[in-house]
Amino acid sequence: MKLLAPLLLATSLSLRAAPATLPSPDQAESRIAPPYADAPELTVSASTPRGQVHTLTLRSTDSKIYPGIAKNQPGTVPYQRQVAVYVPAAYPPGHPAPLLIAQDGLGYRDILPPILDNLIAQHKVPPLIAILINSGGGDAQGSQRGLEYDTLSPTYAEFIETEVLPNIAAQFHLAFSTNPAHRATMGGSSGGAAAFTMAWFRPDLYHRVLTYSGTYVNQQSPPNPALPNGAWEYHQHLVPQAEKKPLRIWLEVSENDNGASLDEASLHNWVLANQRLAAALQTKGYPYRYVFAQAAGHTDGRVTRQTLPEALTWLWQDFAP
Secondary structure: OOOOOOOOOOHHHHHHHOOOOOOOOOOOEEEEOOOOOOOHHHOOOOOOOOOEEEEEEEEHHHOOOOOOOEOOEOOOOOOEEEEEEEEOOOOOOOOEEOEEEEEOHHHHOOOHHHHHHHHHHOOOOOOOEEEEEOOOOOOOOOOHHHHHHHOOOOHHHHHHHHHHHHHHHHHHOOEEOOOHHHEEEEEEOHHHHHHHHHHHHOOOOOOEEEEEOOOOOOOOOOOOOOOOOHHHHHHHHHHHHOOOOOOEEEEEEEEEOOOOOOOHHHOOOHHHHHHHHHHHHHHHOOOEEEEEEEEEEOOOHHHHHHHHHHHHHHHOOOOOO
């Protein structure tokens, strides 16, 4: 399938002039446009079984992997990390369930539970447990969030696997499937880049990825000489040069996203980075969906609230119990 538009700096102009279409299961790439409207799955009827949401706080003093840093300050600092845990209705305690990890998770606290209630009841996604987990705080280079989300390594996935999931399983009598095809990870901005990184470096843990305005740009801190361009390396070298991995990927970027007017040399144009990642995925034959949102901004809530049910449905479309 031909890309939505040439991967040039004039991309936003060519896309703005094109007619808007709604995504369909047969389109690998599609445009959406205003007016944006909440998906009907954000409303749960009285007859739909509802899952439970538990909350907990994780402290850096209990972590061996992320003891904590403060932006622009040396040394370690204590922090608290908020987590919400969605458990589907009629979950049998201790039964290994499919899993969804949402980075910057409390930002999805009001929309993921009702969407999952509806999609599970409609048999569009499996009865999964969702972990809505916040970062350790701050943003971008030099911050705890930046360290966790913008670093290209398996470290964050291993933090989730070895510190977060055992803690949650013990507190709430839960169990998680270890089949990577039964596990998904998602997020927006750097949280989206983190989701992709989790699956890229640990495909033995995650096969399904969903990102909004993914930060596939050069924001890695501290720098890594082996990957000098940070997450820009995904479309530039990693995806094209690596053997195809068993991943299924849904990604979105907005017309007015971060860095949309910046040139190639900046390595900080979110629109260009996402388009090029979509092109690289297409070339390698990955199952993927790419949505371009016209007249929308970075991690635009209107876009998320309209598209998330459809994105999750596609993400789990080939699920086999």
